[in-house]
């Protein structure tokens with residue numbers, strides 16, 4: 001006791017336990033958590049995922065098992081066990097605490113969910129109690145460990161520790177590491193998508209484990225290393241990610257998950273297009289989903305559907321070009337007058353134009369206007385795409401794998417997403433991309449550097465619009481039909497302008513992976529948590545407020561990449577130079 | 591040798607009832623370093639904004655190398671006038687190198703298509719831009735820091751980066767708005783050398799500055815602006831000796847009527863402080879012009895706090 005009181009807060013843990021006790025406590029807890037996964041947690045299979053069988057972990061138990069194992073690994077790494085140093089180069093305590101919290105969260109969530117779902121604590125089997133007690137121990141133990149991170153109290157535990165400069169690996173080893181990282185990502189993603197739609201409990205548990213484990217990885221510095229390595233081998237990492245996405249349909253036994261995959265890709269592609277407008281150029285566009293709609297409607301009109309007033313059937317490439325061109329024209333028409341406005345005005349005008357599109361389409365039904373879009377009924381029975389003699393509507397069998405309709409569309413969308421990613425990265429890293437960013441940073445200074453603000457903004461707007469239009473052409477075919485309903489400002493399910501914007505902001509503005517990640521999350525969460533439907537917009541709003549408060553730069557920060565060459569530890573320091581204050585004043589004023 | 595680079599004729603700028611610049615005629619010849627001085631709120635920055643097209647002058651024209659300039663900032667830069675800002679306006683979240691590359695915008699042509707297709711022409715242009723930008727960074731002494739974010743540079747280096755960014759547009763005339771504000775004496779001296787070096791590159795320089803030693807060391811010619819009007823223009827000696835300048839600006843008690851001089855100075859400062867507030871408030875509706883105002887306003891509030899010290903203003 002006397003010992004611990006003499007130490008500085010940084011050397012002492014939050015709880016007065018000597019490290020010699022705390023570490024074994026964590027180990028026991030982690031092992032206990034792992035062991036509990038093999039026990040029965042409840043007596044009835046009514047609880048989703050069937051947690052009743054001894055010796056055979058399922059659903060939430062698997063998550064508890066993984067979280068427990070991660071805790072154990074991080075503890076051993078922090079204990080400086082040979083061979084695990086790479087897991088936690090800074091030797092910080094916070095990764096242990098965070099992974100312990102992930103196990104704690106999933107176990108206690110399950111216990112409470114069982115009690116609530118089935119009506120009472122009697123429904124808990126001993127396994128659940130073991131899990132809850134065992135998962136609490138590592139949290140207590142981790143709070144008693146000394147922590148080198150700056151700050152005192154809980155804040156000190158959750159502050160990001162200083163990272164030592166990582167040693168460089170050989171290029172081959174780095175590539176191997178990137179491969180392993182990507183494979184792990186694919187496994188996690190596939191597991192998440194594979195959770196049954198009516199199994200919300202498991203999905204919540206999945207999210208809990210993911211959030212805390214990822215947070216732990218950030219603190220241990222592993223995620224940073226992964227991003228550094230994959231930026232160093234950019235082309236390799238991109239090919240790998242593409243390959244992982246191609247493998248995905250082969251890992252799925254039912255076409256429903258491929259359907260989710262297609263929709264995520266469409267959503268993500270559009271979000272990436274919006275990222276050019278919002279993330280790079282800094283134009284707040286609240287009516288962006290209209291461009292997706294224009295593309296979808298254009299493709300539907302020339303698809304050969306018998307409900308289209310134009311009885312033409314374009315091949316897909318021509319339909320795609322038509323959709324892009326229509327969106328482009330629409331983008332220029334909207335952008336022409338509005339891009340002379342700045343800030344809030346632009347947001348409101350785009351919001352208005354977005355609604356104009358939906359209402360017009362709703363009214364071109366033969367009553368209020370010419371019959372082009374069949375109003376709220378929409379254009380239905382859009383035939384499947386024929387590509388190189390393949391009908392994307394048919395199932396194809398490769399060896400022992402059968403790829404259904406949505407898997408086919410998934411491949412098509414993958415190619416389109418890859419194109420859009422290429423367009424985004426190439427445009428961003430060029431003269432025009434720099435001028436977009438310059439305009440985002442300070443429009444006055446940008447024009448004083450010779451940038452024709454209006455023209456450059458119009459190019460961004462038109463490019464974003466045509467990329468959304470391209471995604472729209474595929475969407476029309478995937479869904480067999482188009483109707484005005486999805487193209488509104490805000491709705492309970494993606495895509496709509498608010499969700500698109502949220503995907504960009506949540507994921508990280510100005511990055512490629514940010515909107516892809518943001519779109520996946522924002523698509524999967526409503527899909528898997530059906531019971532939340534009525535509260536979705538509420539939850540969504542709360543989540544965005546929390547995000548803006550605690551991580552305004554989004555999940556994937558763009559500055560990170562640039563700051564790599566610079567001092568670490570500066571990343572999370574809020575802007576305080578006179579320069580950024582000026583910028584804030586200007587923004588508020590402009 | 592003395593062909594005029596910049597000719598401003600009868601430039602007047604009114605903001606509602608306030609005439610910030612009143613019929614100013616002004617010429618800068620090639621190879622010259624010209625200084626523009628005047629008390630806070632005299633209209634110096636406003637005059638710069640009129641020259642560069644950020645403000646459309648109420649009356650008067652600005653000509654560069656004999657051609658009248660349209661009041662569009664990007665066209666002015668295209669024509670060959672580059673500038674820096676009194677309140678540093680770098681692209682804070684871009685790297686030092688990228689900031690300078692943005693300055694190259696008018697001297698390169700690659701559009702969206704060539705960026706997407708990445709042909710050999712694009713690569714070549716990109717490489718040349720980068721080389722040129724690196725040369726400029728070396729020139730101002732920032733080559734080491736090319737990968738840093740602009741926001742993380744110390745104040746003096748941010749000012750130098752602004753100069754490098756302006757030079758990247760290959761101007762024939764460089765406008766510097768208080769380039770040494772917030773610098774320590776050493777940095778001021780290196781900036782002085784930098785300006786001489788820029789002149790030696792064949793670029794005419796027009797500089798606003800409150801640091802009199804800096805101005806009188808540097809400039810071939812100095813003009814004094816007081817309450818929007820050009821009071822006098824001439825060599826350093828002439829301007830330094832002029833009684834009206836001393837009374838209105840230099841602030842040394844003028845024999846006979848010290849009270850007047852001080853009173854005038856205090857008045858100017860107070861007027862500036864008073865305009866700062868409402869100027870900020872109207873900003874929200876004023877578009878481009880508005881964002882300028884806010885800056886001018888804040889600058890004046892600071893300046894009013896230390897109205898008597900003309901050099902080494904602390905930020």
Ligand SMILES: Nc1ncnc2c1ncn2[C@@H]1O[C@H](COP(=O)(O)OP(=O)(O)OP(=O)(O)O)[C@@H](O)[C@H]1O
Nearest residue numbers: 605610629630631632633634635636865879883886
């Ligand atoms: N956009 C605007 N709207 C209204 N008034 C303005 C605007 N811009 C400048 N002014 C006013 O014009 C006058 C001249 O301002 P200016 O910024 O040009 O002074 P300055 O000589 O640069 O002063 P300083 O030495 O402090 O930089 C001030 O009274 C200022 O408030």
Ligand SMILES: [Mg+2]
Nearest residue numbers: 634635636676
């Ligand atoms: Mg000024």
